[in-house]
Amino acid sequence: MSLQPETFKTLVKVAAERVIASAPELTSLDQAIGDGDHGTNMKRGFEAVLNKLDAISSLPFDEALKTIGKTLVMTVGGASGPLYGSFFLAAGEALSHSRQLPDDLAEIFGSGVTAVSARGRSQAGEKTMLDVLIPVLETLKAGAGQPNLIERVRSTAVEAVERTAPMQATKGRASFLGTRSVGHVDPGARSSCVLVQAVCASLEGRQ
């Protein structure tokens, strides 16, 4: 897949702006079952990404993703920093040093998902961001090359967030609540969905 530097820059900008705009919602979700800092932490991290946007978008894709990852690691200030940071660091590592993206994005996305799972020592079904990332990866694998892939990825992410509500958290601070975590959407799953939706919108040229 050929992705022009300007398109990539817009994509990163839209993703960062949408995360920043969703900060109040993420914080509110985190107040219900966590420590209430997910929105402000993600906002801080993606503001730092926006500040480096020109530099990031001038890099080859692998270096660009790794710079995004490192920026999140160094600025987020909560567990979501290393988790999202590891996703982008591993995805960058999986890319060749070029300005071309491979047609099959599943492999790169999968490297990111594996890194998140290792960093959080977490699996599917534990009410975390993985409960969005893993279904999205499955959709990417199943739908490679199909014309409606973007739409399917988007609906997968949205549906996956809702499926975290009935789950009981067994990882992260929400696990302290035991059964009381049931009935709330996971904030990390929601922020993952915001990012996936932003990338989908950018790739469609709709913002």
Place this chain on the structure above:
Amino acid sequence: MNDTVGIVIVSHSKDIAKGTADMVRQMVGNEVKVAFCGGNPDGGLGTDVPLIIDAINSAWSSKGVAILVDLGGAETNSEMAVEMLEAERRDLVVVCNAPIVEGAVMAATEAAGGSSLAQVKAVAEELSGG
């Protein structure tokens, strides 16, 4: 003086990190290098990878550094900080699975006796049953 394992305390709260370091000092004085950090990059509750890296470097010892953490994000950010160290330092830093205050005091006391990094970690982790 022979080098002793350094101790790093990482809490979401700078006050807890400092208070824990004070308790460690009371036990071991200046025999052991102790560094602490707490708070997110804006100074609110949270942890900050660059500050953790600074703390590890300031408590650095040829025998290594043991990190004591409080809740989840402190552990995840500490593990991330360790991975971002220079390759030759990475293997000489461990994150202990132990309660932060008791673990730090026990670890520092063990370190003051000249124990290895593995011994210091093991003593701290006895507190959490493994």
